[in-house]
Amino acid sequence: MRIIDARVVVSSPGRNYVTLIVETEDGLTGIGDATLNGRELAVASYLRDHVCPLLIGRDARRIEDTWQCLYRGAYWRRGPVTMTAVAAVDVALWDIKGKAADMPVYQLLGGAARDGVMLYTHASGETLADLHEDFQAHLDQGFKAIRVQSAIPGLEKTYGIPAPGGEIYEPASGSRPQEDRWDTAPYLDFAPQMVASIREEFGYGTHLLHDVHHRLSPIEAARLGKALEPHRMFWIEDPTPAEDQSAFRTIRQHTTTPLAVGEVFNSIWDCQQLITERLIDYIRASVSHAGGITHLRRIFALADLYGVRSGSHGAGDLSPASFAAALHVDMSIPNFGVQEYMGHRPPADEVFSVSYSISEGHAHPGDAPGIGVTFDEEAAARHPYDPKYLPINRRLDGTVHDW
Ligand code: GCO
Numbered sequence: 001m002r003i004i005d006a007r008v009v010v011s012s013p014g015r016n017y018v019t020l021i022v023e024t025e026d027g028l029t030g031i032g033d034a035t036l037n038g039r040e041l042a043v044a045s046y047l048r049d050h051v052c053p054l055l056i057g058r059d060a061r062r063i064e065d066t067w068q069c070l071y072r073g074a075y076w077r078r079g080p081v082t083m084t085a086v087a088a089v090d091v092a093l094w095d096i097k098g099k100a101a102d103m104p105v106y107q108l109l110g111g112a113a114r115d116g117v118m119l120y121t122h123a124s125g126e127t128l129a130d131l132h133e134d135f136q137a138h139l140d141q142g143f144k145a146i147r148v149q150s151a152i153p154g155l156e157k158t159y160g161i162p163a164p165g166g167e168i169y170e171p172a173s174g175s176r177p178q179e180d181r182w183d184t185a186p187y188l189d190f191a192p193q194m195v196a197s198i199r200e201e202f203g204y205g206t207h208l209l210h211d212v213h214h215r216l217s218p219i220e221a222a223r224l225g226k227a228l229e230p231h232r233m234f235w236i237e238d239p240t241p242a243e244d245q246s247a248f249r250t251i252r253q254h255t256t257t258p259l260a261v262g263e264v265f266n267s268i269w270d271c272q273q274l275i276t277e278r279l280i281d282y283i284r285a286s287v288s289h290a291g292g293i294t295h296l297r298r299i300f301a302l303a304d305l306y307g308v309r310s311g312s313h314g315a316g317d318l319s320p321a322s323f324a325a326a327l328h329v330d331m332s333i334p335n336f337g338v339q340e341y342m343g344h345r346p347p348a349d350e351v352f353s354v355s356y357s358i359s360e361g362h363a364h365p366g367d368a369p370g371i372g373v374t375f376d377e378e379a380a381a382r383h384p385y386d387p388k389y390l391p392i393n394r395r396l397d398g399t400v401h402d403w
């Protein structure tokens with residue numbers, strides 16, 4: 001089953017996606033998501049210039065060997081660009097293997113370990129009243145786990161709030177990054193009030209999550225966790241900058257609020273200490289940024305040994321191909337926790353046809369062979385790449401802060 005072609009398509013059906021397409025001599029096609037929001041062309045070049053030529057002639061069935069060759073063979077390991085490129089190849093090869101076996105990928109990974117995958121969505125609002133309205137809309141759609149974000153009074157912009165008229169939260173802007181302003185003190189006062197208002201209005205029947213987006217110091221995050229304890233959070237997400245693993249010791253010493261981190265992680269080495277020292281409750285690494293199905297399963301297997309569950313990143317900047325791939329992993333691992341779902345806005349559905357389905361707040365990857373997503377290259381060509389940057393965040397005195 002030799003690979004005869006591997007090509008990269010960069011398109012923008014609603015937002016920018018980089019898609020790798022791999023074809024074999026037997027006429028099988030596999031796809032993988034290679035999107036790295038705001039740095040798309042770096043991964044496209046890594047694949048086109050350095051990886052695709054190496055794939056030609058390889059046996060598509062040798063997934064582990066291909067992974068090892070791309071990871072160890074580059075000598076320069078890890079990092080978001082490398083690991084997103086490796087992930088795209090890995091997922092495309094699993095897609096091909098599933099098609100060759102005429103099975104959905106989750107069957108190849110051991111079969112269904114549950115009936116469906118619990119999703120969490122994102123409710124937000126400029127005011128608490130708007131947030132409540134949005135929260136109710138998500139409840140009405142059947143979601144069982146909801147992340148809550150609301151604009152911080154007194155701050156011009158807050159992470160996670162759609163622009164007026166915007167359906168989906170999309171922070172990225174054109175040829176220069178937009179600049180946001182941040183002030184920790186009002187945030188720390190406001191966040192517990194926001195969560196309390198949701199519990200008062202809606203009770204305790206829904207799992208509540210909140211994304212801090214890497215903005216606090218360890219002791220500030222500890223204080224937030226403590227203040228949120230009465231509200232029984234499912235988790236607080238990314239409380240501190242993720243690369244500082246020992247910071248989580250400080251947070252952990254002070255609070256029983258569950259901690260989740262890892263959407264920016266690329267490898268098992270980024271979370272080794274967090275997992276083996278039991279400093280977190282959920283690991284949020286994703287298929288598309290952490291080396292694909294092969295490597296993500298290894299991360300989750302390590303996490304399982306230490307009682308840490310999965311909670312993969314699933315923002316809208318991860319394409320339907322990686323969302324589907326995530327669902328196959330989520331279905332089959334023993335220590336699944338929750339899966340983020342931010343959805344994909346039209347015209348993504350013109351370009352990606354999916355076999356996964358969502359009902360009552362749970363997703364199922366479907367039973368189409370492979371990952372169950374097809375990519376229409378002609379439709380993609382109608383939506384050319386639209387370069388965008390994620391914002392930069394500054395404190396009120398102008399100092400650059402984590403966004
Ligand atoms: C989330 C995330 C995202 C990121 C985005 C960056 O959904 O949890 O924090 O919204 O900001 O993926 O590209």
Ligand code: MG
Nearest residue numbers: 211237238263
């Ligand atoms: Mg997040």
